[in-house]
Amino acid sequence: MTWRRPKIGVVRFPGSNRDADAMRAVELCGGEAVPVWHESEDLLGVTGVLIPGGFSYGDYLRAGAMAAHSPVMKAVRKHAEAGGPVLGICNGLQILLEAGLLPGAMLPNRSLRFIHKEVFLRVERDDTPLLGKLRCGQVLRLPIAHKEGNWFAPPEVFQEVERQRLIALRYCSAEGEVAEAYNPNGALAAVAGLTNREGNVLGMMPHPECRVDPFLGEPFGKPFIAALVEVS
Amino acid sequence: MKVEVRISLKRDVLDPQGEAIRRVLTRLGYTEVSAVRVGKLMLLDVEGEEREHVRARVEEACRELLANPIIEDFEVRVL
Numbered sequence: 001m002t003w004r005r006p007k008i009g010v011v012r013f014p015g016s017n018r019d020a021d022a023m024r025a026v027e028l029c030g031g032e033a034v035p036v037w038h039e040s041e042d043l044l045g046v047t048g049v050l051i052p053g054g055f056s057y058g059d060y061l062r063a064g065a066m067a068a069h070s071p072v073m074k075a076v077r078k079h080a081e082a083g084g085p086v087l088g089i090c091n092g093l094q095i096l097l098e099a100g101l102l103p104g105a106m107l108p109n110r111s112l113r114f115i116h117k118e119v120f121l122r123v124e125r126d127d128t129p130l131l132g133k134l135r136c137g138q139v140l141r142l143p144i145a146h147k148e149g150n151w152f153a154p155p156e157v158f159q160e161v162e163r164q165r166l167i168a169l170r171y172c173s174a175e176g177e178v179a180e181a182y183n184p185n186g187a188l189a190a191v192a193g194l195t196n197r198e199g200n201v202l203g204m205m206p207h208p209e210c211r212v213d214p215f216l217g218e219p220f221g222k223p224f225i226a227a228l229v230e231v232s
Numbered sequence: 233m234k235v236e237v238r239i240s241l242k243r244d245v246l247d248p249q250g251e252a253i254r255r256v257l258t259r260l261g262y263t264e265v266s267a268v269r270v271g272k273l274m275l276l277d278v279e280g281e282e283r284e285h286v287r288a289r290v291e292e293a294c295r296e297l298l299a300n301p302i303i304e305d306f307e308v309r310v311l
Contacts, residue, residue: 112248
């Protein structure tokens with residue numbers, strides 16, 4: 001048996017700032033992290049893609065809007081449409097929404113403030129490859145750090161999201177109760193993470209890459225990064 | 233040609249920024265202001281002779297990049 005170390009492309013935009021931690025998290029989970037520059041028109045032979053957090057293009061126009069139209073996103077779209085795994089974290093989710101690879105859009109947080117704190121999350125799906133290391137109803141604790149995380153979808157889009165069970169993570173209490181009091185940013189239905197219908201694209205506002213090394217706390221983020229490495 | 237693009241949040245989308253501004257206006261005595269919605273104004277210089285063609289191109293740009301049709305409406309005026 002040959003040792004397999006999947007190559008995970010970590011996309012870098014001007015203004016990405018979670019890329020180094022994301023690359024380290026990928027390596028800790030047994031993958032080979034390959035930085036991919038936003039102007040690159042191909043994915044350098046990687047089999048999985050991670051779009052890290054940050055403030056791509058300074059969040060000009062709308063968070064993620066400019067990045068969604070960069071050359072590398074054409075390649076990411078092709079990769080996703082062919083069934084390749086994609087994990088978008090924070091700004092990465094905003095970019096996936098703006099690119100139309102996940103449904104809905106982000107609005108500024110209800111409080112209008114940048115929120116940086118640890119939150120509890122309830123796992124809503126465990127039957128897709130990228131969520132396969134989690135269990136439905138499981139409660140995770142991960143940090144969030146964003147100003148535009150107030151997920152919104154018009155009624156007809158939201159209906160489809162529910163019907164196709166695209167909600168992957170929701171904000172909740174330590175006991176796993178979903179209620180407005182535990183919703184940090186006002187997101188519709190307390191949505192913190194979404195998957196696409198095929199299950200190969202996952203986007204989440206919380207930062208799993210910050211909770212992979214046990215030195216930084218309980219590794220609640222490891223199942224996300226490890227799953228990406230494993231299915232790539 | 234000068235083209236003006238106005239982008240506003242759709243009616244059914246909450247605008248916490250507008251609401252915050254309205255609250256301060258009320259505090260300052262502008263109690264007659266019952267709602268504030270905040271949008272964006274973009275001024276574009278566009279090369280072209282035919283107004284309708286220029287308008288169509290800018291509208292296309294709005295749909296592709298300048299506005300997010302899920303949450304925003306846009307209005308294009310060729311000046």
